[in-house]
Amino acid sequence: MATEISNGALSKIGEYLVEATIHQVGYLFRFKSNVESLMNEDKNLRLALDRVQLEVTIAERNAEDIEKDVQKWLDEVRDIITAVQKVEEEIQANRTCLSGLCPNLAWRYRLSRKAEKMTGKLLNLVNRGKFDRVGHIPPGIEFFSSTDFVQFESTKSTFAKIIEAMKDDKINMVGLYGMGGVGKTTMAKEVAKKVLELDIFEEVVFAAVSQNPNVRNIQGQMADSLGLKLDEESDAGRAGRLMKRLKGKKQILIILDDVWEKLVLEKIGVPFGDGCKILVTTRRKQVCHSMGCESQIPLNALVEEEGLDLFKRNACIGDELPTLNDLAKEVARECKGLPLAIVTIGSALKGKAIDEWNVVLKTMKNSKFVNVEDVDADIYALLKLSYDYLKDEKTKLLFLLCSLYPEDYEIPLGNLVIYGKGLGLFEDANTIEEARSQLRVTINHLKASCLLLDGGNEELVKMHDIVRDVAVWIASEEKKFFSKAGLGLKQWPKDKGLEQYAGISLMANELEVLPVSLAYPKLETLLLDCKFMGGVEVSDQFFVEMKALKVVHLRRGVMSVKSLQFLTNLRSLCLDDCRLKDISSIGTLSRLEILSLRYCFIDELAKELGELGELRQLDLRDCRWLRGIPANLIRSLSQLEELYIGDDSFRTWNVEGTGAEISKASLYELNSLSHLTMLSLRIEDKCIPKDFTFPKLIRYHISVLPSDYGMDDSPYFPSHFSETGSQGHIEIRGSRLTSFNAFKEVCHTLQTLEVSDCNALTCLFTVSLARSLMQLEILSVGNCSLMKHIVVADNNMPVREGSHIVLPKLTKLALSVLPNFMGFYEGSYYSTWPSLQELTIQECRNTSPSFTVFEAPGKVCFHNF
Secondary structure (H helix, E strand, C coil): HHHHHHHHHHHHHHHHHHHHHHHHHHHHHHHHHHHHHHHHHHHHHHHHHHHHHHHHHHHHCCCCCCCHHHHHHHHHHHHHHHHHHHHHHHHHHHHHCCCCCCHHHHHHHHHHHHHHHHHHHHHHHHHHCCCCCEEEEECCCCCCCCCCCCCCCHHHHHHHHHHHHHHHHCEEEEEEEEECCCCCCHHHHHHHHHHCCCCCCCCEEEEEEEHHHHHHHHHHHHHHHHCCCCCCCCHHHHHHHHCCCCCCCCCCEEEEEEEEECCCHHHCCCCCCEEEEEEEEEEEHHHHHCCCEEEEEEEECCCCCHHHHHHHHHHHHCCCCCHHHHHHHHHHHHHHCCCHHHHHHHHHHHHHHHHHHHHHHHHHCCCCCCCCCCCCHHHHHHHHHHHHHCCHHHHHHHHHHHHCCCCCCEEHHHHHCCCCCCHCCCCCCHHHHHHHHHHHHHHHHHHCCCCCCCCCCHHHHHHHHHHHHHHHHHHHHHCCECCCCCEEEEEECCCCCCCHHHHHEEEEEECCCCCCCCCCCCCEEEEEEEECCCCCCCCCCCCCCCCCCEEEEEEEEEEEEHHCCCCCCCCCCEEECCCEEECHHHHHCCCCCCCCCCCCCCCCCCCCHHHHHCCEEEECCCCCCCCCCECCCCHCCCCCCCCEEECCCCCCCCCCCCCCCCCCCEEHHHHHHHCCEEEEEEEEEHHHCCCCCCCCCCCEEEEECCCCCHHHHHHHCCCCCCCCCCCCCEEEEECCCCCCHHHHHHHCCCCCCEEEECCCCCEEEEHHCCCCCCCCEEEEECCCCCCCCCEECCCCCCCCCCCCCCCCCCCCEEEEECCCCEEEEEECCCCEEECCEEEECCCCCCCCCCEEEECCCCEEEEECC
16 A cells, blocks of 8 residues: 555656656757747837837926836836846857857756746736826925924924824814914925825825915816816816816825815815815915814914014024114014014015114004905005015016916016016116026015015016015005906906006906907006907007007907007017917017017918017917918018027928028028027928028027928927026937037037937037037937937047047936947047936947946046947
């Protein structure tokens, strides 16, 4: 019996050994098929990588954060592609022994087994490389830095109560209430920061509601925070999309800031409960009741000692000056513990003499304002005092100009330049660039005075809602500006005395009809928005009795420009998204310096525009129907400093000397504009003459593309170009250009260069051009089949051994899919890149993987890799 069992066991073990041996031997027989399968899946994975990488590039250009699973996939793919490449190299080097007469069986077994396992991993990665989205817009919370948010004993308990309420699963809605200027918004944003740090919530959604809530605007803010696109036309449809998104994920905090009355959450798309928690900030405790807040937490003013401490910080005074300290105590006491007043007055008095402190203190004690609901009346007087202490009338006027925008609006500095230029605020500036510099100085002064806040980027500013209220009040009292922006008006306001104002703003409204004419003889500035769909008819008599106008910014109007011919003082004209029946009359506006026709429905510019001899800035971006610019029109604008024809606009320029129609403008005309310093251009490669060189520019954004690119290919290109930022940016996509010579004049200011799918380029720069790239920060080259080198020797000049090229500001270098690449430099050049932070090299197949890298503190050197 035992013998039978033993024999059976041995037999079974033998079977297993035979099967295992056959399986192992099978690796030898499957060597060729395993290697072929590996190479095939390697190609499939590279195609998937190219697709995902393109989506990632587009997402990054849209300022999106890349999803963690996508980034993990990319890292895994790059690692395994490198491993496959090593296997391929090993196969090529060791495929046979003695010219195939003596195959190395052990080596074949090992490589076949390895190839089979790697093929499985490749298949898995290919299947995983199908993403619904590769990136998301980061949460739009503007967190205050530690220097902006100061914790005091009186606020610590409030902050702690809010955080505890955030953790309590029984509480769905929290109300934070307190008077205007006490710091509710700052507290709410710090709460947002803290709950994310503590992992109480996965996401935070922020929306400023304001005194006149606009459902569509609130939905848009929430969508931006969530990285969600709302394509629905109706508010109800958008609400449904938001509701579905918010219900689809737990642990979301929704902050509704500055709520004045009960909101119907369902109309906006905010779910109650269901995993979401809501934080409401308001000046009115009654709002907390009406909204059904289970937890209602007050935010009180600072106690006297805390107010004094905050005041001294902002006034920059210490304890060494007893007299000044005694004054500081009295001034801080008059601020009633309100952080907004304390910071504003403290900043205004910083560096001032004691006599000025005494004057301010006396004014503070005597000044009283009209009573304003939910706001301590004294805070208006205190902010008015800060306004009075601004250094000159131009600074005051720019401050009041900011009040023409709706509450919580991010104000573009570019628009302030246009308005200020039209009103003569920069008369001593010789150029628009100088005016822009002067504006920045003034804006920084207003920020230092705490009358303006930082916006989402350096080209935007904001106003605290109470500061804006004061500015609107001041502008109205002085009859400078009448502002009813962002109130959803559908009809012209019936307020009395409008004819006395120097400026009227009805921005961000939906006017459905305009008066036939208005007698506003003192009006110099008019800013208004018409109904969103279809536009509103502007009669030919509308502007007849507004002859003092210097600045007009009109959106979504339907008009004949003949109605403007009476405005002989007009200097800045912006007609955005308008249907223009005839634009030839613009030529009669002899003093016009700035003209913007963005998004306008025009198919051809009128030759009469060439009569605008004082024109400094012309903006034709996003004029999708613009197909004609008459020859010599641009050449005749001899004072032009800034020209914007980028994005979806005119791009089919005439090439002189080719026999093409001569009725269109030619790029050669740009060379005659001796004052041109800024250019935004999207152009077909066939329109660039071989001997053409772009004029010397300070700032530019030039996109070169083939003629078969349609308007719908715009995801390759940024939809927004910051006309006020310092930028030198060139993109070349799918072009048949054979050299970079056309751009040599701007190389010394070039900051970003992106080249892809250009299969006629074998190189980019000569050595002499490379040495002029002192401002280059980003260089990206990909999918160029003939590209051999980035830098080559100059014509008729020998390659000198060991020549040194410094690219001092290069921070990012990306080279990908260059199948004929032989090295960054032709010859034995080497480069020092002291600022390099990111280097990506992939699928440059002729590049040695062991290029020499020398690292030392503060520099990175590359020798002809």
